[in-house]
Structures are given as C-alpha cells and as structure tokens.
Amino acid sequence: MNSSVIITTHNRSYYLDKVLYGYLHQTVKPHQVVIADDGSTDDTPEVIQKYQQLADFPIVHAWHPFGGMPQISKVRNAATRQCTGEYLIYTDGDCIPGPMFVADHERLAKPGFFTQGRRNFLRYKAFDSFRGTENAWQLFKHWLSGGLTKVHLLMRIPGLAVRSQKMKGIRGCNxxxxxxxVDVINGWNEEFVGFWCEDSEFVTRLMRTGVKRQNALYSAILFHMEHEKFVNQEDFDRNFALWEKSKTGPIYIENGMMPPPRPQPISLETVASATPMKKAA
Structure with missing residues (x-):
C-alpha cells in the first residue's frame, strides 16, 4: 500500500520539527509526506528542507498564500492534489506520530471505510524531553509527571477498531x-475558514456516499502538543451552518479539490444543427 501523509501547518516551525522527526522514525515509512502550508512566513521552509535531506521518502512543501484567516480545507485540497498515494492520512503540524502510526493506519485500512485515529495530549512541560519514539515505560513516566493526559492510550493493541455511525469525536488531525x-466528494469544502466543523462536514459527505466509519481503539495514536486556543463565535456559527447544509446538500461540492469545469463555447454550426427546421408551407 502507498500512503500519503498530509500535514497542515501555519507558522509553527518548532512544532513541525518535532512532527517530522516522528515520521522519520516510523517502523513503516509513508510513501510520501505533503506539508499543507497555510502561508507560513517563519522558518518553516528551512525545517522542511532539513527533513527532505534526511528522509528516505519524498517530503513535498505545498505552500499556499495566507488569506488573512486560517484556510484548513483549502490547503488540505492543495496538498491532496500533490499526493501520489492511494491512501491518505490527514493530520496536523502540532501532532507527533507514535513510531507505529503509519503502520497502524495501513493495517486498519480496508475498502469502504475511513478510520478515525486517536490522540493523546502532550503538555507544555514535556515538550523539551518528548520525542515520540518513547517506549511504553517512558510514556508511562511522562504520564506520571503530568506530561501526557490519557493513560489508557499508552497501551497499543494493533488492528482493533469499532464501527460507528455517529459524528461525535471526529478529529481532522487524525x-x-x-x-x-475523497475524489468522489471532491475533497474538502473550501467555503470553510477558521478552525470549526470542516472535518465533520467532510466526513458527513463521505458517509453519505456509503463509506463507513471505524474508530481505532488502541492504535494509530498521535501526541497532540498543547497550544493556545482560538475561539471565534462568528466562525463557529458560519461553519456550523455549512456542516448542517452538508447533511442534505450536494455530496460532490463545487468549491472543493477540483474546480468546476469551464463551459465550452458553442459554435455556430452546433446552434444551427440544434435549431428545428421550419416546414414548408
């Protein structure tokens, strides 16, 4: 199986450095990593170039100009267009993968399903010492010291998943x-801006095509680094309305990964051939 990992980021090169280090140390390497960069202006390019030289798999920098507000759907679409893998793993630039992350997702992959992975939370206090390559005992010590929040996710049992028809717990970071x-629904809806509901809308349209949801139980785990939280009620209300619309609206959206086809000009010959001939008097 060829899997492409899509990582969204914006001006968090310190976080991205830790994330790419994690993909460098996977037991099963991804076929490709594509950085969905929402117009970073920090040293993100230098971080990516460093890992491009270190990795034995392609790392593509899919940079898109920043539009003044976060454009997660737009940059995910831009990155997806550059993917060469048959299986897509969407995640974020603040999520460090465990060493079996790609292997777990590939093991869980099966036709007709998408997989919702899990996340543990990594606190600021553990940033300097945490690498993502820790063994079970080292992870437990991070939990004991308050660096990690979910002790039950320190256990790994590969291949276990449970089906769900609910929307609760949808997380675009995994x-x-x-x-x-993804092609059938034309990817992510680019009407979304901000940080709310774009993943639920994406999954709603995906499930309306007949694709089923499965939740990983004790595998496909990320370590989500703590960061400041952005709360914008206007963004939430607008995006929530878009999600509601997706429950009965078009499954294949026009404002998605591929633009709608341009109308073809009609020749005079075509118009003439389509005009009914008048009967002779």
Whole structure:
C-alpha cells in the first residue's frame, strides 16, 4: 500500500520539527509526506528542507498564500492534489506520530471505510524531553509527571477498531481515507475558514456516499502538543451552518479539490444543427 501523509501547518516551525522527526522514525515509512502550508512566513521552509535531506521518502512543501484567516480545507485540497498515494492520512503540524502510526493506519485500512485515529495530549512541560519514539515505560513516566493526559492510550493493541455511525469525536488531525473516496466528494469544502466543523462536514459527505466509519481503539495514536486556543463565535456559527447544509446538500461540492469545469463555447454550426427546421408551407 502507498500512503500519503498530509500535514497542515501555519507558522509553527518548532512544532513541525518535532512532527517530522516522528515520521522519520516510523517502523513503516509513508510513501510520501505533503506539508499543507497555510502561508507560513517563519522558518518553516528551512525545517522542511532539513527533513527532505534526511528522509528516505519524498517530503513535498505545498505552500499556499495566507488569506488573512486560517484556510484548513483549502490547503488540505492543495496538498491532496500533490499526493501520489492511494491512501491518505490527514493530520496536523502540532501532532507527533507514535513510531507505529503509519503502520497502524495501513493495517486498519480496508475498502469502504475511513478510520478515525486517536490522540493523546502532550503538555507544555514535556515538550523539551518528548520525542515520540518513547517506549511504553517512558510514556508511562511522562504520564506520571503530568506530561501526557490519557493513560489508557499508552497501551497499543494493533488492528482493533469499532464501527460507528455517529459524528461525535471526529478529529481532522487524525483521519485516514482512500484517495478514490475523497475524489468522489471532491475533497474538502473550501467555503470553510477558521478552525470549526470542516472535518465533520467532510466526513458527513463521505458517509453519505456509503463509506463507513471505524474508530481505532488502541492504535494509530498521535501526541497532540498543547497550544493556545482560538475561539471565534462568528466562525463557529458560519461553519456550523455549512456542516448542517452538508447533511442534505450536494455530496460532490463545487468549491472543493477540483474546480468546476469551464463551459465550452458553442459554435455556430452546433446552434444551427440544434435549431428545428421550419416546414414548408
């Protein structure tokens, strides 16, 4: 299986450095990593270039101009267009993968399903010492010291998943789906701006095509680094309305990964051939 990992980021090069280090140390390497960069102006390019030289798999920098507000859907679409893998693993630039992260997602992958992975939370206090390559005992010590928040996710049991028809717990920072299924819905809805509901809308349209949801139980785990939280009620209300619309609206959206086809000009010959001939008097 060829899997492409799509990582969204914006001006968090310190976080991205830790994330890419994690993909460098996977037991099963991704076929490709694509950085969905929402117009970073810090030293993100230098971090990416460093890992491009170190990695034995392609790392693509899919940079998109910043539009003044976060454009997560737009940059995910831009990155997806550059993916060559048949299986897509969507994640974020503040999520360090465990060493079996890619292997777990590939093991769980099966036709007709997408996978919702899990996340543990990494506190600021553990940033300097945490690498993502820790063994079970080292992870437990991080939990004991308050660096990690979920002790039950320190255990790994590969291959276990449970089906769900609910929307609760959808997290765009850890979703894997087949490229062919993403193409059917035309990817992510670029009407979304900000940080709310774009993942739920994406999954709603995906499930309306018949793709089923499965939740990883004790595998496909990320370590989500603590950061400041952005709360914008206007963004939430607008995006929530877009999500509601997706429950009955078009599954294949126009404002998505591929633009709508341009109308073809009609020749005079075509118009003439389509005009009914008048009967002779």
């Amino acid at each position: 979703i894997a789906a087949w490229r062919s299924d």
